[in-house]
Amino acid sequence: MTSLKDHSVTQNGTGSDRIVISVDAMGGDRGPAAVVAGIARSAHKNPTLDFILHGPMAELQMLVNKRSELSGRCEIRHASGIVSMEDKPSQVMRNGKDTSMWSALESVKNKEATAAVSCGNTGALMALSMIRLRKLPGVNRPAIAILWPSRNPQGFNVMLDVGADIRADAKDLLQYALMGASYARNGLDLKKPRIGLLNVGTEQNKGFPELKEAYDLIEANAERGQFEFVGFVEGGDIPGKRCDVIVTDGFTGNVALKTGEGTAKLIVDQLRESFTQSFFGRLSGLIALPALKRFQKKVDPRRVNGGVFLGLNGTVVKSHGSADETGVSAAVKLAFELANAGFSDRLAARVASADELVQSDTTENRDTKDKSNT
Amino acid sequence: MTSLKDHSVTQNGTGSDRIVISVDAMGGDRGPAAVVAGIARSAHKNPTLDFILHGPMAELQMLVNKRSELSGRCEIRHASGIVSMEDKPSQVMRNGKDTSMWSALESVKNKEATAAVSCGNTGALMALSMIRLRKLPGVNRPAIAILWPSRNPQGFNVMLDVGADIRADAKDLLQYALMGASYARNGLDLKKPRIGLLNVGTEQNKGFPELKEAYDLIEANAERGQFEFVGFVEGGDIPGKRCDVIVTDGFTGNVALKTGEGTAKLIVDQLRESFTQSFFGRLSGLIALPALKRFQKKVDPRRVNGGVFLGLNGTVVKSHGSADETGVSAAVKLAFELANAGFSDRLAARVASADELVQSDTTENRDTKDKSNT
Numbered sequence: 001m002t003s004l005k006d007h008s009v010t011q012n013g014t015g016s017d018r019i020v021i022s023v024d025a026m027g028g029d030r031g032p033a034a035v036v037a038g039i040a041r042s043a044h045k046n047p048t049l050d051f052i053l054h055g056p057m058a059e060l061q062m063l064v065n066k067r068s069e070l071s072g073r074c075e076i077r078h079a080s081g082i083v084s085m086e087d088k089p090s091q092v093m094r095n096g097k098d099t100s101m102w103s104a105l106e107s108v109k110n111k112e113a114t115a116a117v118s119c120g121n122t123g124a125l126m127a128l129s130m131i132r133l134r135k136l137p138g139v140n141r142p143a144i145a146i147l148w149p150s151r152n153p154q155g156f157n158v159m160l161d162v163g164a165d166i167r168a169d170a171k172d173l174l175q176y177a178l179m180g181a182s183y184a185r186n187g188l189d190l191k192k193p194r195i196g197l198l199n200v201g202t203e204q205n206k207g208f209p210e211l212k213e214a215y216d217l218i219e220a221n222a223e224r225g226q227f228e229f230v231g232f233v234e235g236g237d238i239p240g241k242r243c244d245v246i247v248t249d250g251f252t253g254n255v256a257l258k259t260g261e262g263t264a265k266l267i268v269d270q271l272r273e274s275f276t277q278s279f280f281g282r283l284s285g286l287i288a289l290p291a292l293k294r295f296q297k298k299v300d301p302r303r304v305n306g307g308v309f310l311g312l313n314g315t316v317v318k319s320h321g322s323a324d325e326t327g328v329s330a331a332v333k334l335a336f337e338l339a340n341a342g343f344s345d346r347l348a349a350r351v352a353s354a355d356e357l358v359q360s361d362t363t364e365n366r367d368t369k370d371k372s373n374t
Numbered sequence: 375m376t377s378l379k380d381h382s383v384t385q386n387g388t389g390s391d392r393i394v395i396s397v398d399a400m401g402g403d404r405g406p407a408a409v410v411a412g413i414a415r416s417a418h419k420n421p422t423l424d425f426i427l428h429g430p431m432a433e434l435q436m437l438v439n440k441r442s443e444l445s446g447r448c449e450i451r452h453a454s455g456i457v458s459m460e461d462k463p464s465q466v467m468r469n470g471k472d473t474s475m476w477s478a479l480e481s482v483k484n485k486e487a488t489a490a491v492s493c494g495n496t497g498a499l500m501a502l503s504m505i506r507l508r509k510l511p512g513v514n515r516p517a518i519a520i521l522w523p524s525r526n527p528q529g530f531n532v533m534l535d536v537g538a539d540i541r542a543d544a545k546d547l548l549q550y551a552l553m554g555a556s557y558a559r560n561g562l563d564l565k566k567p568r569i570g571l572l573n574v575g576t577e578q579n580k581g582f583p584e585l586k587e588a589y590d591l592i593e594a595n596a597e598r599g600q601f602e603f604v605g606f607v608e609g610g611d612i613p614g615k616r617c618d619v620i621v622t623d624g625f626t627g628n629v630a631l632k633t634g635e636g637t638a639k640l641i642v643d644q645l646r647e648s649f650t651q652s653f654f655g656r657l658s659g660l661i662a663l664p665a666l667k668r669f670q671k672k673v674d675p676r677r678v679n680g681g682v683f684l685g686l687n688g689t690v691v692k693s694h695g696s697a698d699e700t701g702v703s704a705a706v707k708l709a710f711e712l713a714n715a716g717f718s719d720r721l722a723a724r725v726a727s728a729d730e731l732v733q734s735d736t737t738e739n740r741d742t743k744d745k746s747n748t
Binding site for chain 2: 149150151163166198251255256258259260266271
């Protein structure tokens with residue numbers, strides 16, 4: 001059995017320079033072969049990276065043995081059960097102890113690994129993460145944050161929540177702003193991220209009362225939370241450059257994410273089709289290939305694969321269910337970068353101070369509004 | 375002054391074969407020149423089309439005189455006021471009597487024209503349409519429906535509401551389903567449109583209680599409403615082929631629309647960039663030009679320009695504020711096709727019968743559920 005015995009394991013990249021990522025090998029649409037191929041690619045690129053891989057021992061052992069990059073860097077933990085895409089979160093919470101997903105989270109809970117990666121069922125992964133890792137003190141609703149291609153210099157914007165919870169009140173939205181700012185600082189290396197609150201117009205009188213309340217709360221906390229609040233933003237700003245972090249409830253965020261993904265895929269498919277419709281189309285497609293590849297690489301969702309669960313005691317990266325080798329490797333890279341930045345501890349500290357802010361805000365919100373940084 | 379005196383004017387294309395469209399020349403980002411260019415293009419393509427054009431007489435007269443296609447087919451109605459993009463709907467309702475927008479709706483109200491087209495302020499246009507044309511009997515909230523490029527054979531799906539109102543209860547969503555089905559029948563020529571209700575998952579237990587209530591109401595009315603109900607759909611189905619009409623509240627619909635638009639624009643811009651980055655990129659771009667043009671024509675938002683206001687006594691098409699000649703012409707074409715199909719009267723009949731359905735549904739909803747067509 002491959003094991004980590006030769007390497008010391010650390011929590012956040014300080015002390016030893018090795019980072020351990022816990023990976024759920026099962027539950028993705030392409031099975032464990034794609035997952036092992038993905039972590040092998042990551043292992044090749046990042047020599048300081050080690051893995052604990054969870055799933056059926058015999059099957060995983062065979063796949064891992066074929067990859068020389070993983071030799072001595074990938075410990076396998078046997079788990080016979082698999083969470084399927086159809087399993088209800090409540091079922092998995094009750095009966096999922098033998099699953100690879102449960103086992104993968106256990107390694108983070110026990111501090112053997114700094115972050116977990118799974119391609120499995122999102123609802124089940126969030127439910128298990130909540131009961132195994134528990135919410136950070138002061139967090140009411142954890143959120144899923146994704147990176148979306150944008151016109152900003154960093155190439156991506158953060159959007160949250162994209163579906164951890166369908167509801168969010170004003171205080172939840174403030175916490176999303178603080179968690180999103182922390183993610184943007186650590187994941188996108190932005191010193192003072194610009195936060196926008198998603199609405200149907202940029203005027204202050206637009207939208208639901210909860211949104212206006214959230215506007216005031218976020219605005220009042222901008223200076224102390226070390227972010228800039230740009231106010232209300234619209235759907236077009238998600239891929240835009242008006243802000244770096246888009247804050248919204250999980251219902252709206254999920255619809256926006258899937259609409260954007262679906263539209264992008266339709267365009268790329270139609271583009272491919274327009275290059276195969278005729279002989280000249282195919283010829284020009286061949287000649288245009290390098291430019292098209294450059295383009296595809298830039299917008300390829302597999303290269304920005306990974307929703308991060310924020311607000312838990314530990315980092316969990318949800319890879320797309322259909323992720324292939326490239327997708328899995330992108331998710332592992334994201335987990336590695338966040339682990340390397342000590343993100344989990346930084347976020348915990350940020351949210352703890354935010355909790356105090358929210359407590360005091362309920363009374364002083366209106367007074368401090370004028371002094372805040374907008 | 376150009377006038378329509380030589381042509382008889384009809385309401386819906388029956389009787390005489392001429393269709394009159396009322397056009398607000400002002401309020402768009404590109405000014406009246408783009409509007410006049412757009413209607414001239416439409417006049418050239420559709421010999422049965424006449425216009426009443428609203429705005430400052432002298433300026434419009436000069437623009438129209440330059441277009442021989444419009445000779446004898448475009449009556450100008452003087453209106454000195456302009457609704458700007460910044461004007462609040464409430465202001466326009468109180469003080470907007472002298473505006474070209476108000477005047478354009480008046481021609482539909484007085485049955486001189488079958489449909490109105492405006493590139494102006496959406497909120498003001500909806501507010502004025504509500505007070506001047508009034509809601510259809512039985513309609514609680516009018517909706518804005520748009521066409522979105524899709525993988526369906528007809529090339530487009532209908533989505534509503536995209537922003538007439540930020541709220542919608544279960545009965546409103548049923549009315550949107552009925553109005554959307556009517557629009558798809560008349561605008562996309564689909565005999566039995568497939569309706570989907572937008573949610574964050576396709577399982578019946580997902581989403582808010584209002585959505586589950588709407589699910590039951592729409593399901594129970596599918597057979598009598600002559601549509602097929604496919605159940606819950608996700609953001610990815612908006613450009614997909616699971617259904618033809620996507621029903622949602624105006625907040626979610628507006629965010630989805632703008633996210634999709636923004637993402638599509640980002641992709642097209644990045645594609646263009648990838649063809650100009652190097653000499654070979656530019657060369658291959660040149661060679662790939664015909665295929666790229668085919669592609670752009672297919673996804674060009676200017677060619678599907680026009681949100682239709684549903685649930686009013688009369689058809690109003692809201693063109694994009696930044697519409698150029700091509701965009702205005704597309705909006706006029708949509709208004710023409712709907713007028714030609716007698717859409718306004720058909721929708722009114724459909725909603726009137728729907729009103730009865732909703733009345734009876736409140737009691738018999740659960741009983742009829744099993745018999746409905748899903």
